[in-house]
Every structure is written in C-alpha cells, then in structure tokens.
Amino acid sequence: MAALSMTSSLAGARLTQSKRSVRASAPARTVVVASADRVSVGQKVAAGLAAVSLASALPAFADIGAALKLPPLDPDPNRCEKGFTGNTIGQSNGVSDKVLDMRFCVYDGKKLEGTTYGGSLMSDASYKGASFKESVFTKVYAGKSDFTDADLTNVVIDRSVFAGANFTNAKFINAVITGTDFTDAILTGADFEDSLVGSEDVKRLCANPTLVDDSRYQVGCRE
Numbered sequence: 001m002a003a004l005s006m007t008s009s010l011a012g013a014r015l016t017q018s019k020r021s022v023r024a025s026a027p028a029r030t031v032v033v034a035s036a037d038r039v040s041v042g043q044k045v046a047a048g049l050a051a052v053s054l055a056s057a058l059p060a061f062a063d064i065g066a067a068l069k070l071p072p073l074d075p076d077p078n079r080c081e082k083g084f085t086g087n088t089i090g091q092s093n094g095v096s097d098k099v100l101d102m103r104f105c106v107y108d109g110k111k112l113e114g115t116t117y118g119g120s121l122m123s124d125a126s127y128k129g130a131s132f133k134e135s136v137f138t139k140v141y142a143g144k145s146d147f148t149d150a151d152l153t154n155v156v157i158d159r160s161v162f163a164g165a166n167f168t169n170a171k172f173i174n175a176v177i178t179g180t181d182f183t184d185a186i187l188t189g190a191d192f193e194d195s196l197v198g199s200e201d202v203k204r205l206c207a208n209p210t211l212v213d214d215s216r217y218q219v220g221c222r223e
Helices: 002-025 036-057 199-206 214-219
Strands: 116-118 136-138 156-158 176-178
Parallel strands (some): 136 156
C-alpha cells in the first residue's frame, strides 16, 4: 500500500508539472473589444500608457531623439487645433488619457499664451514668432522644432526636451527652467533676462557653443 501511495504521489506530481508546462507554452490570449464604448475606453487606456511611457523616458538626455520611440502621428484632423487649449489632464506628471500631438504643426505668429502642455509631443513643428507667455511645459518632447523669435516670457519649463530646436532670438524672460535638455539647440540671441535656471541646467546651457554674449551672463555662466 505504501508503494502504491508513493506511485500515486509521483504520478500526481508529474501531471501537475505537465499542466504547468502546457500553461507556460500556451500563447497569450488576445482580448477582443467588441462594443463601441469599450473601444473608446481601450483607446484611452492605450493612449494613457503611451503617455506614461513617454514621460518616464524623457529625463534620459543622451541621444534621446534616437532612443525614444515615438508613437504614430495622431490621425485626428483637428490635432493641431488642440495645441491652443493644451493638455491639462494629469499635468503634474505629464500623464494624460490622451497624448497631445502637435508634431509637424505650424503655429507661426500664433498666441498660445497661458497654456499647459503636459507630456505633449511638440517636435518637428514651427512656432516662429509664437507667444507662449505664462505657459507651462511639463515633460514635453519638442526636439528639432523652430522657436525662432518665440516669446516664452514667464513660462515654466520642467523636465522637457528641446534637443536640436532653434531658439534664435527667443525670449525666456523671467522663465523658470529645470531638468531640461537643450542639447544641440540653437540659442543665438536668446534672452534669458531674470530667468531662474536650475544649476545642472546652467551647466548644460553653458556648454552650448551658440549661447554667447549677454545670454551667457543671463543664464549664469562663469566664463
């Protein structure tokens, strides 16, 4: 009887192990959303996850343009218009249920004042002569955009990326700048008068060869 009991135990153990193997090798099941309401919710969740992924990736400054895999361009035909209202949902962490996509949009000479951009995609766009007075940029990705002559007076820029952007003659008067990447940005003639710049940001800005003359003094460069 003892031998029979041991045999039964061994058989049970093998069966349990076999089931675990089957479960491990079985393909993951795909959940198909059928109703229109559920599709809407599913899209919101996916967009939210994309925003979380983007926000968590932004502080890594080295080669961020190449390292960060951006989501596909938003197919919404009115996506550029949404740049005037901004993205205020979950703005403190740059997380939203919908990523604000302003890539390749043209806002030359437009007023975008007092607007909050949380976790927004603003790269490869044109903001020449645009006014962003009193606006907030939180975990924004705006690499290679053109901010020539843009007015960024009294703005708050936090943990954002402007790598390769053009800020020729842009105004950062009384701006607050922290944790932001200006790698390879063009800063010729940029005005940082009365701006408050984080100590690490000062080091990065002062290493930019296009930051010259009064701009270097305003940022706080020692040489």
